[in-house]
Amino acid sequence: MSSLTNFVVAATAAHQLDATHLGAYSLAFLTYTVALTASRGLATDPLMVRLSGSDPATWRSAVRRSTGTATVVGVTAGLIVMLVALYVPAPISGAMLALGLVLPFLLLQDAWRYAFFVDGRPKAALVNDLVWAAALVPTITVVAEMSEPSAFGFVLAWGCSAGVAALAGCWQAWCLPRPGQTRAWLVAHRDLNVRFMMEGMAGSGSGQLRASGVSYTLGLSAVGYLQVVNTLMGPFQVLLHGSGAVFIPELGVLARENLDRVRSACLVRGMALAAAALSWGLLLWILLPHGLGQLVVGDLWVEARPLVPLATVSLMGTSLMAGAGAGLHALGGARRSLRVMLACSTLVVVLSVGGAVVAGLPGTMIGTAIAAWTGVVLAWRALRNQVAEDRALRAQALPEAVS
Structure with missing residues (x-):
């Protein structure tokens, strides 16, 4: 639902903005x-690794500090x-x-979602994302109906609706973030x-540097066309990110019970996601000229269609890499x-x-x-x-525990 909300905003922006403003x-x-x-690296990744399956009192104390850290970030x-x-x-x-005005809302809402998954309450996470979607409908409609829609308006509407959620x-959690306990959370x-933060920022930062480099080389409109491709792949991103939010906490529990099953579980997830990426890419390639492209992103689909096969190959690799990455996170292999x-x-x-x-x-x-x-091999x-x-x-610790 969270990824779907982002997809709706991006698709609406693609309909209303030209390639430069979409960039x-x-x-x-x-x-x-x-x-x-x-x-996530500072606030919610440690929560997923260390607090999955904890008792309610421990969860609530940790979540106050975790969401407080997200707010400070x-x-x-x-x-x-x-x-x-x-x-x-x-x-x-x-x-x-x-974006600067609404970042605190966006990051706090994301922290609540992961907190609910760690507590084994996926329904609460879904309800929170549904609140975001419900608040988005009137705000994004107002922006889309403006005489001159702008990137400023779309980002502001998206972030303010996240603030409601x-x-x-x-x-829903019956507790408030404690920003004053951020230092205690970080030290603990x-x-x-720090490693999870650096890992996450390296991945997302590379996307930012890639877009900046493409903008400098080919112009801001080229970044807009890359955004069109990402929007077309949005439904698959829903599956990729949504499954990760559920999979990592469950994998952490599995790792404590049966370490030998971790790699096979990760392989199943990676292969399933890669198959889904291939299926969606083929479906897009076939249906874009038959009205799907115009429906989702307007006239910009024509320039984006030749890039879909290459994007599909890339996402298949990302899927297989995500399977192994989930295992590394669940095992604390920062x-x-x-x-x-x-x-x-x-x-x-x-x-x-x-x-x-x-x-x-x-x-x-x-x-x-x-x-x-290349990342598939390394991961x-x-x-x-x-x-x-x-x-x-574990083999070394077992004789010590017996003695």
Whole structure:
């Protein structure tokens, strides 16, 4: 539901904005993903690894500190983004200004979602995202009906509706975020949070650098066409991100019960997601000329259609990599997952921007696909090593416990 909400905003923006203004919206959204991954690494990833299956009192105490940390990250990142908005040209400046205003709402709402999953309450997470969707309908309608819709308006409507859901999360959990306990939370989980934050920011930051490099090389409108492709792939992103929110906490429980089943569970998830990515890509390729493209993204689908096969290949690699990445997170393998993500992020930036220089937008997509499939090899090798290390540690601990 969360990914679907983002998809609706992006699709509506694609209908209402030209490629240049859509590119500005895309850069703002990519900036949001950088802040989001920083928040997850510092606030909610440790919660999923350490608190899955905990008792209600322990969960509530941890969630107060976790959501407080997410709020502090949102306020800090929002101020930085608004400062950046002063030094970038329009229409990027307007989109960035709106994002800076609403980042605290967006990050707090995301933190509530993961808190509910950790507590084994997926229905509560769904209800919270439904509140966001319900609040989005009137706000996005007002923006779409304006005589001159702008990236500023779309970002502001999207973030303010998330604020309604963030407030609803406080009521659902019957507790309030405690920003004053951020330092205590960070210190308690310092062996995980910094590495998880760096890993997440490396992944999302590479997307931001990729878009900036493409904008510099091919123009802001090229970023808009990349956003169109991402929007068309939106329904698959719903499956990719939604399954991860459920899978990692459950995998953490499985790892404690039966370590030998972790790799097979990760492989099943990765293969299933890769098959879904291939199916969706083929479906798009067939249906775009028959009205689906016009329905979803308007006239911009014509320029985006040739990029769909390359995007599909890239997402299949991302899916297989996500399977192994979930295992690394569930096992607390922050050091290994960080190394994998840093290597892959570097490849994404270098190969995609280099591809743009050599062959335009198709070259960008080819470079991204090569980086994704290289990441598959690195991630699965890291998971194999992590499982072997954990097995050795458990075997060593068992005789000590008996003695």
